[in-house]
Amino acid sequence: MKVLPFKIPKPQQDALVFQEDLEDVFYDKLHQHEEIQLSVIVSGEGALIVGDTIHQYKTGDVLIIGSNLPHVFKSDEHGSGPSHMLTLFFTENAFGTHFFDLVELQELAPFFKRVEQGFKPTSQTADIKALFFKLKEATKLERFIILLELLKLTSKVSYESLSSFIYDKKYTDNEGKRMRDVFEFTMTHYSEEISLETISEIAVMTKNAFCKYFKKRTNKTYFQFLNELRIEQACKLILKENDLSISEIAYQSGFKNISNFNRQFKAVKHCIPSAYKKQV
Secondary structure (H helix, E strand, O other): OOOOOOOOOOOOOOOOEEEEEEOOOOOOOEEEEOOOOEEEEEEEOOOEOOOEEEEEEOOOEEEEEEEOOOOOEEOOOOOOOOOEEEEEEEOOOOOOOOHHHOOOHHHHHHHHHHOOOEEOOOOOOOHHHHHHOOOOOOOOOHHHHHHHHHHHHHHOOOEEEOOOOOOOOOOOOHHHHHHHHHHHHHHOOOOOOOOOHHHHHHOOOOOOHHHHHHHHHHHHOOHHHHEEEEEHHHHHHHHHOOOHHHHHHHHHHOOOOOHHHHHHHHHHOOOHHHHHHHHO
């Protein structure tokens, strides 16, 4: 299945689509699609943006993304090995308008509530991954049965939400391209100085119009988003680069002032960098 910006065409009118991505990097353009996405990261790591929120993903993660929820995977190009992901795509109406309203399927209702913001299961992940690994050799009927098993399992697990804010309108293709360009530029240049004038030019908008546009669609200012992206990168460096000092991590993450770095880090992670390092 070819993934296009903000659209995923459904091959051969299949109600349920299984996709295996095995590349150097995952598709790294901001996109959304009508299909609900259930994925397991077989290998790879990097940054994941879902809606308004930035995360780090790694090998073994299970990630579930709701219908028309904008997201982008930014693979760590310096990571070891390929980026490998197994995914199921389906829509809530794929098997009939009222299929999931059947009394027999009511115990799946928590899944559809959770998936509105996207979520990451934090329990029973081994059982979930075991089901995913059966998909490649499964028949279409077997994949459908596995999907129901996955929905049942993920309706009951402990989880973390992936997004805290849902824009109440589906992005148009033009809006999608604009936000994609903004996110792509930011994720590539976060370690550099980014001015409001620069990012507004990327969006092809005036500074005032861009500020309102971005805030409306993410419920945060652009510089809040930028700082959160930088902090996530700093957390990654804290975990992986033991030889780097806190000041070096701050600089590599885009902060030129250690005091500002400590302040922004505490605002996002509720502790200072040195304390975070001791916790993990």
